[in-house]
Amino acid sequence: MVYRLKRQYWCEIQQVVIFLQATTSEMVFNSQYVDTNTIHKYRVIRMWEEEAASLLANPALLPLATLAKSDSPENLLTQVAAAVNTIESKKARDNISVCTQLLAGLRFNRNLLNQLFQEDIMEESWVYQDILQKGEQKGKRREALELILRMLKRRFGNIPARIEQQLPNLGLTQLEDLAEELLDFSQIDDLVKYMANIS
Numbered sequence: 001m002v003y004r005l006k007r008q009y010w011c012e013i014q015q016v017v018i019f020l021q022a023t024t025s026e027m028v029f030n031s032q033y034v035d036t037n038t039i040h041k042y043r044v045i046r047m048w049e050e051e052a053a054s055l056l057a058n059p060a061l062l063p064l065a066t067l068a069k070s071d072s073p074e075n076l077l078t079q080v081a082a083a084v085n086t087i088e089s090k091k092a093r094d095n096i097s098v099c100t101q102l103l104a105g106l107r108f109n110r111n112l113l114n115q116l117f118q119e120d121i122m123e124e125s126w127v128y129q130d131i132l133q134k135g136e137q138k139g140k141r142r143e144a145l146e147l148i149l150r151m152l153k154r155r156f157g158n159i160p161a162r163i164e165q166q167l168p169n170l171g172l173t174q175l176e177d178l179a180e181e182l183l184d185f186s187q188i189d190d191l192v193k194y195m196a197n198i199s
Helices: 002-009 052-056 059-065 073-085 090-104 110-116 119-124 126-156 161-169 172-182 188-198
Strands: 016-019 032-035 038-041 043-046
Touching: 052 059, 052 073, 059 073, 059 090, 073 090, 073 110, 126 161, 126 172, 126 188, 161 188, 172 188
Parallel strands: 016 043
Antiparallel strands: 032 038
């Protein structure tokens, strides 16, 4: 990838890794990745060590400012919220507000964020909607899996361990299809054959 960028743009390429949450893991102090045939050197940015002033000065960096070094994180968040509210373009203000709330959620509790930011902007955001939709899909899939397992155990008693291990790997549509097919199964071998065909 680096080679392709260099060949296309003929400019210096710098790789950067940004760590958002404070940690004592050794990983955040490494500045290179070494493998058998490659070495990647990169600059490491630990957000909790960065000065907030330069981040506050650039509207595009306001979301990261919420994670910067501060003696009073709540005051910093208040400053960020005030800076977001001064952005003239409504579209840009809304987008930056959503990104700010998402990253600030790594450091601050929901009540504080709700006090400083408009909740409806977050809910209208495509990012929020996408996260919500994925959460709903996971919930539906989990419910479908639990229902199928209960139905199978009630109908056939113990089911083979390999089948029980295979079921959680099925997608929601596959689980829904299995729920319909299950009505026609008369013995456990029908289930085993069905599962063999879809893997």
